[in-house]
Amino acid sequence: xxxxxxxxxxxxxxxxxxxxxxxxxxxxxxxxxxxxxxxxxxxxxxxxxxxxxxxxxxxxxxxxxxxxxxxxxxxxxxxxxxxxxxxxxxxxxxxxxxxxxxxxxxxxxxxxxxxxxxxxxxxxxxx
Amino acid sequence: xxxxxxxxxxxxxxxxxxxxxxxxxxxxxxxxxxxxxxxxxxxxxxxxxxxxxxxxxxxxxxxxxxxxxxxxxxxxxxxxxxxxxxxxxxxxxxxxxxxxxxxxxxxxxxxxxxxxxxxxxxxxxxxxxxxxxxxxxxxxxxxxxxxxxxxxxxxxxxxxxxxxxxxxxxxxxxxxxxxxxxxxxxxxxxxxxxxxxxxxxxxxxxxxxxxxxxx
Numbered sequence: 001x002x003x004x005x006x007x008x009x010x011x012x013x014x015x016x017x018x019x020x021x022x023x024x025x026x027x028x029x030x031x032x033x034x035x036x037x038x039x040x041x042x043x044x045x046x047x048x049x050x051x052x053x054x055x056x057x058x059x060x061x062x063x064x065x066x067x068x069x070x071x072x073x074x075x076x077x078x079x080x081x082x083x084x085x086x087x088x089x090x091x092x093x094x095x096x097x098x099x100x101x102x103x104x105x106x107x108x109x110x111x112x113x114x115x116x117x118x119x120x121x122x123x124x125x126x127x
Numbered sequence: 128x129x130x131x132x133x134x135x136x137x138x139x140x141x142x143x144x145x146x147x148x149x150x151x152x153x154x155x156x157x158x159x160x161x162x163x164x165x166x167x168x169x170x171x172x173x174x175x176x177x178x179x180x181x182x183x184x185x186x187x188x189x190x191x192x193x194x195x196x197x198x199x200x201x202x203x204x205x206x207x208x209x210x211x212x213x214x215x216x217x218x219x220x221x222x223x224x225x226x227x228x229x230x231x232x233x234x235x236x237x238x239x240x241x242x243x244x245x246x247x248x249x250x251x252x253x254x255x256x257x258x259x260x261x262x263x264x265x266x267x268x269x270x271x272x273x274x275x276x277x278x279x280x281x282x283x284x285x286x287x288x289x290x291x292x293x294x295x296x297x298x299x300x301x302x303x304x305x306x307x308x309x310x311x312x313x314x315x316x317x318x319x320x321x322x323x324x325x326x327x328x329x330x331x332x333x334x335x336x337x338x339x340x341x342x
Contacts, residue, residue: 022150022205089146089209117150117209121200122142122180124156124214126129 001110003033003096008106010036011072016048019094022115025083031061032074033096037106040070045099048077050092050114054107058082058092063099081116089118130219131189139169139185141200145210148178153203156185158196158218162211166190171203193220226263228255228289230335235325237341241302241310248301248312251281253327253335255297257289264288266330269299271314274321274340281325282313297327317342 001019005012017032037044044067049060061077077096084090091113098106131137145152152175157168169185190196198214233253240246257263264286271281282299289295301312316323322340 020205022207024207024209084146087144087146089150091147115147115150115204117145117147117152117176117204117207119143119145119176119202119210121202121210121212122144124139124141124185124200127138127140 003108006107030078034072036072037068042068042100091115135189145176150176150204226259247316252298256294272324
C-alpha cells in the first residue's frame with residue numbers, strides 16, 4: 001500500500017508492506033513501513049492508525065519506538081483492524097505519524113483507503 | 128423446500144447488502160453436502176456494492192443426481208470472503224412424475240367375424256386426451272380378460288405423442304386382414320365358452336373403464 005507525504009522532510013511516497021486494500025474485520029496485520037528520519041541517533045516513535053480523519057483513531061498500532069539512522073529503515077507497526085457493527089462495513093483512511101521528543105515531524109497518508117467489508121444476504125427467490 | 132428436476136436451469140435472486148458502497152464484489156451460489164463441497168455452482172457473479180440491498184441474479188444448473196442439497200451463498204471483495212450464508216431451506220432434486228393421458232369412456236361393438244360369420248369379435252374404441260401443459264408420449268394397449276381371470280393384450284400396441292389439449296382415438300377393429308390377404312380376428316366371443324372384458328391401458332399402468340362381460 002502506497003503512502004504520500006503530508007508533512008516533513010523525507011520521501012514523497014513510501015510503500016508499506018502487509019497492508020491490503022480489503023481486510024477482514026478484527027484481522028491483525030504488521031505493516032512494515034520504510035521510514036527515513038534525520039538526523040541519525042534520534043529517539044523516535046512511529047504510529048499507524050486508521051480512521052475517518054486524521055484525528056479520529058478507529059484502530060492504532062500505538063507508539064512504536066525506534067532510533068533513527070538517518071536513512072530509510074523498516075519499522076514494524078502491528079495493528080488490528082476495526083470491527084464494524086454487525087452487518088456494517090466501512091472504509092478507513094490510513095495514516096503514519098513519526099515523532100521525536102513528542103513532536104510530530106513526519107506524516108503520511110495512504111493513497112487508498114483500507115476497506116473492512118460487511119453486509120448481509122436476505123432471502124432468495126427462485127425463478 | 129424448493130424442488131426441482133435434475134439438470135434443471137434455475138436462477139436464484141439474492142438480496143445482498145454489501146458495505147461500503149463502491150466495492151467490486153463477487154457472489155457465488157453453490158449446492159452440496161457441506162460448505163466445502165460444490166456439487167454445482169453459479170460461479171462468481173460480479174457486482175458493485177451500493178451500500179444497500181441489491182438483487183443479484185445467480186444462475187445455476189441443478190445437480191443430475193436426485194437428492195437433498197444444502198445451498199450456500201458466499202460474497203467476496205478483493206478475494207476476501209466477507210459474507211457466508213447457508214440457505215434456510217435445502218434444495219430437493221427429484222425426477223418429475225410421469226405425465227399421463229386422460230381416458231374417455233371406451234365403447235365396444237360386437238360384430239361378426241368376416242372369415243367365419245357365425246363367430247363374433249369386438250370393435251373397441253377409446254378417446255385419450257393430454258390435459259397436461261406439456262407434450263406427452265405414452266404407449267397404449269388394449270387389454271382383454273377372459274373368464275378365468277387371465278389378462279393379455281389384444282392387438283398391437285400404439286405409441287402416441289399428444290400436444291397439450293390434443294386428443295387421440297384409439298381404435299381396434301376385431302377383424303383384421305393378414306399379410307396373406309386372409310381375414311382374422313382378435314379374440315372370438317365367446318372365448319372358450321366364456322366371456323371377455325375389454326379396456327385400454329397405458330405404459331404407466333393407468334386404465335380406462337372396463338367394459339363387459341361379453342359372451
